[in-house]
Amino acid sequence: MGDKTGQTKIIGVIQCDFARERCSGFGCMNSFTRRIDAFARYAKDAGVMLVPFNCGGCPGRRISRVAANLIKRAKKKAEVDKEEIVIHLASCIVTDNGHYPPCPHIDYIEKILKRKGLKVRKGSYRSNTASRRRAEGIYEQFDWDGE
Numbered sequence: 001m002g003d004k005t006g007q008t009k010i011i012g013v014i015q016c017d018f019a020r021e022r023c024s025g026f027g028c029m030n031s032f033t034r035r036i037d038a039f040a041r042y043a044k045d046a047g048v049m050l051v052p053f054n055c056g057g058c059p060g061r062r063i064s065r066v067a068a069n070l071i072k073r074a075k076k077k078a079e080v081d082k083e084e085i086v087i088h089l090a091s092c093i094v095t096d097n098g099h100y101p102p103c104p105h106i107d108y109i110e111k112i113l114k115r116k117g118l119k120v121r122k123g124s125y126r127s128n129t130a131s132r133r134r135a136e137g138i139y140e141q142f143d144w145d146g147e
């Protein structure tokens with residue numbers, strides 16, 4: 001499952017538009033910067049670029065357009081091929097958490113991204129409170145080691 005070899009050059013993190021109404025995005029950026037939680041698989045010194053963006057509202061309204069823009073700009077400006085880009089669906093989308101239960105459009109969003117040739121992974125920031133509630137059976141389980 002590791003990406004310590006540096007094959008990933010750009011990580012896009014898609015966050016839920018509704019969750020972002022009350023979230024600064026700090027948790028995801030902090031986890032990426034420190035390479036913890038869902039980002040522990042990436043080497044710290046591999047020069048990976050982070051590109052966060054919102055889904056645009058249900059059902060992932062701007063994802064297709066932003067993904068296309070990301071692929072184009074990555075190639076043109078940084079010589080990064082789409083095979084070197086990984087998109088993480090943020091924890092606000094894929095986990096049961098303090099914002100909401102998981103997004104009901106995950107499969108649809110994943111299909112859009114995969115059709116564009118982008119690799120998709122699930123998760124970003126791992127909240128202690130949500131982890132505790134998961135352990136207590138209040139929130140649904142989530143596989144942090146999944147591909």
Ligand code: SF4
Binds near residue numbers: 059061
């Ligand atoms: S599509 Fe999912 S991630 Fe986007 S706003 Fe709706 S619930 Fe949130």
